[in-house]
Amino acid sequence: MTVFILVPGMFTGTHVWRDTAASLTAAGARAHPVALTALDGPRGAAAAGTDLETHVEDVLAVIDAVVREDGTPDGPGIVLVGHDYGIHPALGAADRRARHIDRVVYLDSGMPQDGVPALAAVPDQELRAELAGRAAAGAGEATGELPPPARDEWGRWGSTEGLGDAALDRLTALAAPQPLGTLLQPLRLTGAVAEVPTTGVLCTGNGASIEMVQMMVGMGDPALRALVDPRVTFFELATGHWPMLSRPADLADVLLRAAAGEGHRLEPAGTAEPPAHLRPFLLEVPERPRERTGNVDLYLPEADGPRPAIVLVHGGPVPADARPEPRDWPTLTGYARYAAGNGMVGAVVAHRLHDLADYERAAADVAGAVERVRADPRVDASRVALWFFSGGGPLTADWLAGPPPWLRCLAATYPVMAPLPNWGMSGTRFHPARAVADSDGLPVVLTRAGLEMAEIAATVEEFLTAAKECGADVEVIDVPHGHHGFETVDPTDESREAVHRAMRSVLKHLQG
CATH class of the missing domain: 3.40.50.1820 (Alpha/Beta hydrolase fold, catalytic domain)
Incomplete structure (x- = not known):
């Protein structure tokens, strides 16, 4: 039985996975949304000192609990899904438990690298520059928090395409402040996670598509060479940045197919002569x-x-x-x-x-x-x-x-x-x-x-x-x-x- 461990993104908690988790369970899989410290709960009261390592430990705790519950030497087949910011703690945990992870799914997220903080993936460039300046100035900013968006501000963090009024109201009501330490602490990877197969789920309403990624690969960008590995697959969803809210059943189907090794594979640069x-x-x-x-x-x-x-x-x-x-x-x-x-x-x-x-x-x-x-x-x-x-x-x-x-x-x-x-x-x-x-x-x-x-x-x-x-x-x-x-x-x-x-x-x- 495939086990999906679902890591939420900025300002959100386990609540965003409710419908997708239900669809996965109905299909015979197991789903474990991760409660990230200071982000989960009705208002997610911030915990002092919460940083990226705190959230990596949160994900590790769920992985270890699943492995213990399974009781077999190799553990169950775990698919680790990270949405948005959630890919950072997901990768940090997968790097330490690589032998237990069958696949990492990047759900409308960036491609974090060793030594780079999640701040680099914050989509709002002006806010990113402001936070970087505050961090450089010191003064304990890493222990502060970033207020969640108001209802009409979610567009700064991603496309809200597909979200109805009720979903947007709920997203806003349950949003929690993001501890700055989670954004400012660098991600640390040993390289073990590089051996784990991956899948990218691109939300076209948020400005990403397989065709666009293939075009960028064709330009010869060395940062994208890993994407042509045959163990890397891609899917698209025609929706905005929160597919677990706008298209939960479709997202569940994509995750099940990803777990089965399905998906589009990119062509290496230079396959067509000339590009x-x-x-x-x-x-x-x-x-x-x-x-x-x-x-x-x-x-x-x-x-x-x-x-x-x-x-x-x-x-x-x-x-x-x-x-x-x-x-x-x-x-x-x-x-x-x-x-x-x-x-x-x-x-x-x-x-x-x-x-x-x-x-x-x-x-x-x-x-x-x-x-x-x-x-x-x-x-x-x-x-x-x-x-x-x-x-x-x-x-x-x-x-x-x-x-x-x-x-x-x-x-x-x-x-x-x-x-x-x-x-x-x-x-x-x-x-x-x-x-x-x-x-x-x-x-x-x-x-x-x-x-x-x-x-x-x-x-x-x-x-x-x-x-x-x-x-x-x-x-x-x-x-x-x-x-x-x-x-x-x-x-x-x-x-x-x-x-x-x-x-x-x-x-x-x-x-x-």
Whole structure:
């Protein structure tokens, strides 16, 4: 009989597992929700000195009790499930009892590493920075506590998609303060848990999907290499961050299938030769000489006098050591040569968006690069278009919010146009769906992939709804059968026509 040990996340206790545990029991399994010190009970009165180690001991106590109850030499088959913050004490305990754990399930959680505190996984970037500052200042902050969210504040911690009013009321009523020591004490792992099979359950409503993880693996991020191990499987649930409340029966079914070793397995980077983002650009465009200065590559036209410029901004996050780097990818160089072939200066910008916390730095990189492009004597500084791709979409917000007069057009191709819920950036300025209200008639050319990842497509729809409400000038070019990165993934006539249309529209705005 499979035994599921269920570890809750931030501010929550055993109550969140009630319905999922009942479904697991009805299916013939055993379910043991873990009561974490200071978090469980009607209001979870905080215990002085509660830290991550306290919660690791809580999980160990349940594991040991299950093993004793079983009475066999090897113990029962235990599946250890950690939701959100709960993956930290779950991993800490699994590392010490690895021989008793059949599988660890990461339920809409991060990937904690040895020596890193749970604070690093707090989704709200501003709050994370504040708590880190308080911890650095000392003054006993590790013994304090973080108040639970009010009813309308849960979105700071994850998507509430799928939660009805009753579930949200209950979640709020039973929430408890989170002891700061649980967030600030580093996780300690010996490496034993690395031998335990794992399953990731991704909640697409919270901004994660198997397709997105596979794309990130394809970029060659070394931090994700472990995910292609055949012992690692994945499932998706189309709901928000609390699936045990929004889809408890479906979650139970996924956990049972995970215990049986089912699930999607990722393809290693380099399985397809070349990887999708390094395949040839779908158009045959003439070669043009490239000038590289700092973080700007210029592709120059055969023309006299200053010419308008199209500045191309790649997406991300992309690992800092990715080679070739994004400005050498066929899509960016293809668009730049296409622009130069039409009498424009094509400029490709390299920026340092290597992590979700890097948008501020990347925005500064792009702003500085744009000024360098405009200062070039071969560029007409009064006629510039900016063109953003994929995860570079949030960087459009700075240019939408009060565009300068020389910015004649802003283009975005399969962009992220609002921060995904699990990015923790909803309170930052990098929110194009909000910034569009201040776009002041700036023409926007948006190319939309019909087979886009659902979590990204939702941000585009949010942006278009906001744009319609404020009367913004947005032209949408659809690629009905195109995927994210269609210029190298889907080299079809439909995709080629979409690229032609987008470029013609940008050129029109630059020449007008």
